[in-house]
Amino acid sequence: MSEVKFSKEHEWITLEGDVATVGITKHATEMLGDIVFAELPEKGSNVEKDGTAGVVESTKAASDVYTPVSGEVVDTNQSIVDDPAKINEDPEGGAWFFKLKIKDTSELDTLMNKEEYDKFAKETSS
Amino acid sequence: MEIKKTSLNKLHQSNNAKFVEFAGYEMPIQYSKGIIEEHKFTRSNSGIFDVSHMGQLFIYGDESLTEELEKIFPLDLKNLKQNCSKYSFLMNEDAGIYDDLIITKIEEGYLIILNAACKDKDFDILSNLLGSKFKMNLDNNRSLIAIQGPKSVEILNSIINGVDQLNFMTGNWFDSDNQKLFVTRSGYTGEDGFEISISNDKAEKFVEDLIEKGAQLIGLGARDTLRLEAGLCLYGHELDINKTPVEANLRWAISKSRLSNGGFIGSKKIMNQMQDGASQIRVGIKPEGRLIAREKTKIFNDTDKQIGEITSGTFGPSVNGPIAMGYVDKEFSKVDTKILLEVRGKKHPASVCALPFYKKNYVKGVN
Numbered sequence: 344m345s346e347v348k349f350s351k352e353h354e355w356i357t358l359e360g361d362v363a364t365v366g367i368t369k370h371a372t373e374m375l376g377d378i379v380f381a382e383l384p385e386k387g388s389n390v391e392k393d394g395t396a397g398v399v400e401s402t403k404a405a406s407d408v409y410t411p412v413s414g415e416v417v418d419t420n421q422s423i424v425d426d427p428a429k430i431n432e433d434p435e436g437g438a439w440f441f442k443l444k445i446k447d448t449s450e451l452d453t454l455m456n457k458e459e460y461d462k463f464a465k466e467t468s469s
Numbered sequence: 470m471e472i473k474k475t476s477l478n479k480l481h482q483s484n485n486a487k488f489v490e491f492a493g494y495e496m497p498i499q500y501s502k503g504i505i506e507e508h509k510f511t512r513s514n515s516g517i518f519d520v521s522h523m524g525q526l527f528i529y530g531d532e533s534l535t536e537e538l539e540k541i542f543p544l545d546l547k548n549l550k551q552n553c554s555k556y557s558f559l560m561n562e563d564a565g566i567y568d569d570l571i572i573t574k575i576e577e578g579y580l581i582i583l584n585a586a587c588k589d590k591d592f593d594i595l596s597n598l599l600g601s602k603f604k605m606n607l608d609n610n611r612s613l614i615a616i617q618g619p620k621s622v623e624i625l626n627s628i629i630n631g632v633d634q635l636n637f638m639t640g641n642w643f644d645s646d647n648q649k650l651f652v653t654r655s656g657y658t659g660e661d662g663f664e665i666s667i668s669n670d671k672a673e674k675f676v677e678d679l680i681e682k683g684a685q686l687i688g689l690g691a692r693d694t695l696r697l698e699a700g701l702c703l704y705g706h707e708l709d710i711n712k713t714p715v716e717a718n719l720r721w722a723i724s725k726s727r728l729s730n731g732g733f734i735g736s737k738k739i740m741n742q743m744q745d746g747a748s749q750i751r752v753g754i755k756p757e758g759r760l761i762a763r764e765k766t767k768i769f770n771d772t773d774k775q776i777g778e779i780t781s782g783t784f785g786p787s788v789n790g791p792i793a794m795g796y797v798d799k800e801f802s803k804v805d806t807k808i809l810l811e812v813r814g815k816k817h818p819a820s821v822c823a824l825p826f827y828k829k830n831y832v833k834g835v836n
Contacts, residue, residue: 376690377505379784380761380791382813398813400761402504402694402784427759 347435348451349460350411352393355435358451363412366439367399367430370464375401378430383419383441390416390443392450397440399430412450414443475521476612476669480676484686491689492585494522499688507691508786511658512827515620516687517679521612524588525666526595529578530603537599538579542572543714543733545724549574554638554653556722559591564713564735564742567594569704573640573653578603580640580651582613582664584704598734612672616684617662617695624682625652625663628675632663646671658692659699659827697792698785700753700824706764706780707751707794715742716796718751749777750802753824754793754810756782760817761791762810768797769809769816776801776808785826792826793819 345358353371357364372378380400390396390410397408419441423429430438455463473494481488486497497519499507510516528534535546542557549555554573558566568587573580583591592607599605616625626633629645632652640653648671656662667675680686693703702708708717713735720743727733731740756762761784768777782793793810801808804823809816 376499377503379505380759400784402786403498403690405761405763424759 345451347457348411348454349457349463350409350454351463352409352411353464354409354411356411356451356454358445358448361445361448362417363414363443363445363451364439365396365410365441365443367408367434368460368464369434370468372431372434374468375399375403375406377402378427380405381423381427381430381440383421383424384410384416386416386419388416390414399427408440410441410443411454412443412445413447414445416441417444418442473522475519476672477519477521477614477676480673481519481686486686486688489689492522494585496522497686497688499690500686504688504690504694505786507685507687508694510685511618511660511687511691511695512787513619515616515618515624515679515684516658516691517676517684518615518617518687518692519612519676520615520664521669521672522585523613524581524583524585524591525608525611525613526581526583526588526592527575527578527606527608528581528595528599528603534578534599534603537603538572539727540732541595541598541734543723543727543736543739544572545726546572546574548726551576552639552641554640554655556719558708558714558719558722559594560714560735561710562735562738564715564738565710566704566708566712566714566717567591567710569702569708571653571655575640575651580666587704610669611666612669614665614667614672614676614679615656615662616665616679617656617658617660617687618684619661620683621660621662624679624684625665627682628678629665635663637661646675657699657701658695659701659825660695693781694783694786697781697783697794698787698825698827700794700826702751702794703781712796713738713742713747715739716747716749716751746799749796749798751780751794751796752802753822753826754779754782754795754808754819755822755826756791756793756810756817756819758817759791760810760812760819762793762812762817762819766793766795767811768795769811770801771807771809779810788826794824797821 382398396410635654651666766779777797779795785792
């Protein structure tokens, strides 16, 4: 599996072959608070880089989930729809959102590595 | 304008509060445990809320004060006993609501608790209506602390002996730590609880004592989910200048004895609406599944006609599901009516339901 990459919209992404797994970062869940609702893209649909590909809602507000790369949705994680609190518990592990068959691996090059993202998250949250 | 801070601001900070601006004040939205934990702690134990941003208006005067206030509020104040409280409204001539409030008859006058965002305007309106005959004091030297939840009575009584003898919607002055506190048995969470008016310089120590006895600080986030589960209105959401108490389904708060003769501001409109019914009315709304319908969500019937709008919507931690309140056209206001909510461009099924979502635990009669 490839190195974890991060977007400015606080998604993480890993790549295995040509299938990417996307979720939201721990930092994002800390900003959102208790997550009580999740909506995922439809399997088989095509999503475009930086386009919306889901929604999460906390007790406070709704936030869009964006996809860091373009591709076809090949799988979604129904368990976070059934129990959205899992997203707070394990955001960068079991609570992934969707898997994409990606079109253009070079789109990953525009994303941040862990060190860059941690710095970005720290700067933007203060 | 500089943001205002309550006398508990430092205590909020040292308890890791996340702050938001609310009605010009820096207020805690939540502490480190988060809204759901805070909500559940209040329902099962005892939560402390800093509501010092709310207005505490003391009005003193002779018997003519009661007469003058009856020209303003739809209440039978002549028959209100000392230390008893009533929920009411400040309205304009069209019965539009300037603010909702709690008024308590105290020795030689009244104490009115006002919403933070409305208190200065309310003071101006009441000053104009009452003239200079009465002493009015919107007291910024006092903090207001609410303690809510089933263990609150025991905790508060261990610090202010005798509060356990208060009935719901009554209050009294108590002596504690060499000062006079005004305590009412009331609140806005659907739980048994109290509100304590205390001088600013004593507030922090008082709250620290409550925490030591086992109560915990709770932010505005959980205050909102608690009041919504209890089916209670929040000014600026369910209530505003374009809504009347009848439309808000709050006719219970209007004293029956005032409906025959009127004589309060807005009485004509109220009496007409009581007779003919309002065209729109506030209802409880239960979305199907887990969907959350926030404020301003449009409500439709099954033939695509818009029939109303959501005024508050969130996830209710104690009912473990989404809940909402909103206004719908009268013919759709019956419990179990199927409606549709438009969220992110799609229409989702929901139904009109009875309020509250969560059953109240008020203590009705101690004595």
